[in-house]
Amino acid sequence: MTVHVVVGPERHGVVAHARLLLRQPALTDDQVIRAPDARRASECLRAHRSAHVHLHFTDRLFGGVARAASAVAALTAGHSFSVTLHDLPQASDGQHFAARRATYLRIAQDSSLVVVSSAHEARLLHALGPLDTPVEVVPLPITPPQREARPDGDAIAMAGFVYPGKGHERVLAAMAGLPPSARLLNLGAPSEGHAELADRYAARAARLGRDFSCSGYLSEPDLLDAMATVRVPVAAPEHVSASGSLTVWNAAGRRPLTTRNAFAREVAARNPHALRIVDDLPAAVERAWHEPEWTVLPRGVELQPTPASAARRVAQTLATVATEVR
Known part of the structure; x- marks a missing residue:
């Protein structure tokens, strides 16, 4: 069994992304822990002692770069875990790059599987340092058009x-x-x-x-x-x-x-x-x-991946590591 842990405020883009995927049919049977922070998530996770845990991670949602790695370690203690990494460190982070690099690399090395949202992010991840953990690219889902465009104004x-x-x-x-x-x-x-x-x-x-x-x-x-x-x-x-x-x-x-x-x-x-x-x-x-x-987006254009197809890809990927745990 996989338990998805989603930490942070409703308005954060990483939270919105995770919740969009978890509403899709391929993932609706999975367990979800939704918490404002990692400490509260840890309390909820006590009821799922044998579960594989999947996290959606960016350092800001886990207490900032100085505390994020230890927060993840405490949260996942006693569990195998996989992680979707967001906002991968890169040189343009300036003075924060070294600390972010160390945090993301440690979490990736400790996990059984890393999911990223673009091939570019996969390259950024491998540039951080040595990594034996499998990395899977699941592109960001694109929601089909919900509005008819009517450009106007200034x-x-x-x-x-x-x-x-x-x-x-x-x-x-x-x-x-x-x-x-x-x-x-x-x-x-x-x-x-x-x-x-x-x-x-x-x-x-x-x-x-x-x-x-x-x-x-x-x-x-x-x-x-x-x-x-x-x-x-x-x-x-x-x-x-x-x-x-x-x-x-x-x-x-x-x-x-x-x-x-x-x-x-x-x-x-x-x-x-x-x-x-x-x-x-x-x-x-x-x-x-x-x-x-x-x-204006051309009428009738089909965009990939849809939220449903991205969720299926995530479910298939996580099924592999969850099976290995059993």
Whole structure:
């Protein structure tokens, strides 16, 4: 038996990803422990002494990089465990890279199986150090379109949490050729510990004669409504390992502009119509402003993997390690 442990606040992207998969038919018979933190999850896990445990891990959800590895060790003591790793460490983490590298490598080495959400993440993981643990790539699921796109208004929009390196200043610079009414809108709230970024980007926008605003948290229906109707959808991260805030545009019937990166190339290879990968962001933003239909997802396009097929892949993968435990 596998027990899935999902730790953290409802609004966190890793939690939302785990819960989406666990709602699919292939995984609904599995046991799930949903807890605000690792300590509470440990208390709940006492009732499942012989179970194989599967975690969805990013260091912030387990007390931060200084405590995450020990929190996972305490949680999984006496259990075999596998883990889906999110937000893989990379050199662009700067001063935090060494500590994150040590934490992720220890957890991967201690687990019986690692799942990651892109081939790029698998490469990042193997670059951290020696690893004998099997690694399985299960691409992020793409929810089929839930809205009919109706681009309008004057907003160039980015989606998800505001955090350093997501590309807001890059997009502001790319808006130079647009009419004065064009504004930058972030559909989502600042991530924990980065509330000051909204003010910084607003000040930067003002110096450029623009407006920047942040919607704050939006429920899923409200988020999809907004994504379906903004004029230009953009994703321009400076670094990314795998990003649900990129593919969620598809659920709103949009084909976002995205700067070229390894993850975007993977998504586009599986789904040629899902994204518009661009090398000249200012030219692409200007074209999309004048031709908003350029960012509308083609009607009837099928995107892979679906949540159901991704969940089946996870279930098949976990069945192997759970069987080995028995």
